[in-house]
Amino acid sequence: MSPAATSSSHPTEGDRSPVVYATDVTKVYTRGSGPGRVGKLLGRPEPPSVTALDKISVAIDAGEIVGLAGPSGSGKSTLLHLLAGLETPTAGTVQFQDQDLETLSRRERIRLRLEHVGIIFQHFHLVDSLSARANVSLPLVELGMGTRKRRERSEALLTRVGLEDRISHRPGELSGGEQQRVAIARALATDPTLIIADEPTGELDTETGQRVLEEFKRIATDRAVVLASHDQPTLEIADRIVQLRDGTRVEATQADT
Amino acid sequence: MTLLAGAGMGVIDTGHQQFESADRDLWVTAGETRLTTAGGGGFENSLYNSRTVASEMESHEDVQHAIPMAFQTIYVGTEPTADFETFVGAGVSGGGPSVQVTEGERFSGDTYYANGSYDGERTNEILLDEETAATLDVDIGDTLYVGGTLSAARDTEVTVVGFSPTFERMLGTSTVVMPLSELHEATGETRTEPATFITITLADGADAETVQADLELSHPEYQIQTNQEQLESVLQEQALVLAAGAALVVLAIGAGVALTFNLLALVVYQQREAVAALTAQGVSSSLLIGSIIGQGLAIGFAGGLLGVVLTTPAVELLNQIAAAVVGFDGLVQTSSDILLGGFAIALVVGTIAAIVAGWRLSRTKPLDIL
Structure with a gap:
């Protein structure tokens, strides 16, 4: 079943077919372990829980950038993790190209992330001992791609993000902006249909951040991008903004339409 | 690690090698x-009237030589x-038949003894080991001044007649x-x-063992031991050294x-966020563990190789310091077993870690780390 064929029955918010959509997702975190049978008999209380997300629905189409806005603790990162298949919801469903992530095994979710999801972090998280090319190549090793093809693809991606003269440099030899562009190239390595970015400009100065955001605009042409940020200029590149507060969706705005 | 092991093995082996090299x-x-390190090292002298005792023992038909040896700190x-330095002076009787001379000549004799009258002609000859010669910057034919006291040393002129490693190896x-009488x-x-x-x-x-039994019978006041027994009796006194x-x-x-x-745990810990990010991205645990094992092997190999390469010069340096400070040469000893052991530990433990x-x-x- 293609997303296009089912988009009308799902909470899509644009005209294009959704790559991923969450329906009434709730995520509750429990602090500590439960009391157990004996504990219950002894009257031990249930551990406290926190509702990070409460019945959130959102759909992300291919070719659009969706911004997640909200203060710290509003549930932005939790929603990103659910959309990326890093976590499963306590209630509700997350469907990735019509596959309910909860029906997949852990191994299948890992494979799905490898093939279809690219993740970009605020702190880059590159392997310091490896060159930019080797960092980009790592997910391709997992895909079983041959050495020569890996080299060609990683160099092409680094060229695409403007780092053709930094291919052999290690992360420690690169600026923050350059490292983030290596991270973007790594996220693009497997040609994913969904890019998840958590505060992608949080470590960068304004000018470098703008250059990184330009990359996001370029890569969003044929894939869905979800980025979470506190930063208003960062969110301005989004086609839509989903505003969260205390785990609930408070409003949605069209950023540039 | 190889240095520390070398120091330990050196302490244990030094005594054994010295007795073996004595060839008695x-x-x-x-x-x-x-054993004493006082005054530069050596043994205590406690066998009195040694000439008479040796002469009596040499009368045994199976005894080829019975040579009294004394070791006493002297000024040289x-x-x-000039400033005098203290060395262990070894005294040997006769022409020193048990003393190996690698360069130069043996003593012309122990003529000053003159059957106990001590009025024979002095040879005024001395043998040095090559390290002592280098320390004093003297060669064969040069003059030295030696004595048990500074005043005696200033008045006693001797000539270097040869180089001998015998007692340097033994002690x-x-x-x-020197000739025993002159010492x-x-x-x-x-x-x-x-x-x-x-x-x-x-x-x-x-x-x-037969000769040992005979001599014990004729000289019950002395301890007569084989090489191994002598070593053990010396080392029993040095239990603390052996334990150390x-x-x-x-x-x-x-x-x-x-x-x-x-080291490996730290290297991996420093990469935990990068590893977590790759796990989140979908890179499998087996690939990441394989990559980390590769690092462990590489670091273990490089560290082990570096340790092996640096051990030999470091041992040389430590031995020079030990010789200068405590008077024992070759205190730190390395061997291919120690080097291989060190390399193996670096490689195996690095990989296991x-x-x-x-x-x-x-x-x-991954979300617990990121």
């Missing part, structure tokens, strides 16, 4: 023979007005060799003629394992 059959002592200088310290004269001990021990070389085909040596070896292995493990750290990291949920 029996050792006669008057009670305990204590290159000029009567593990820089040594000068006793230099230290004012002609009256008691003390020796550290009498060494006995047997005639060809003689049975050491063994502790050093154990410590070396323990420290090597702990350091290698910690990487496996454990990588496995532990792969079990952690």
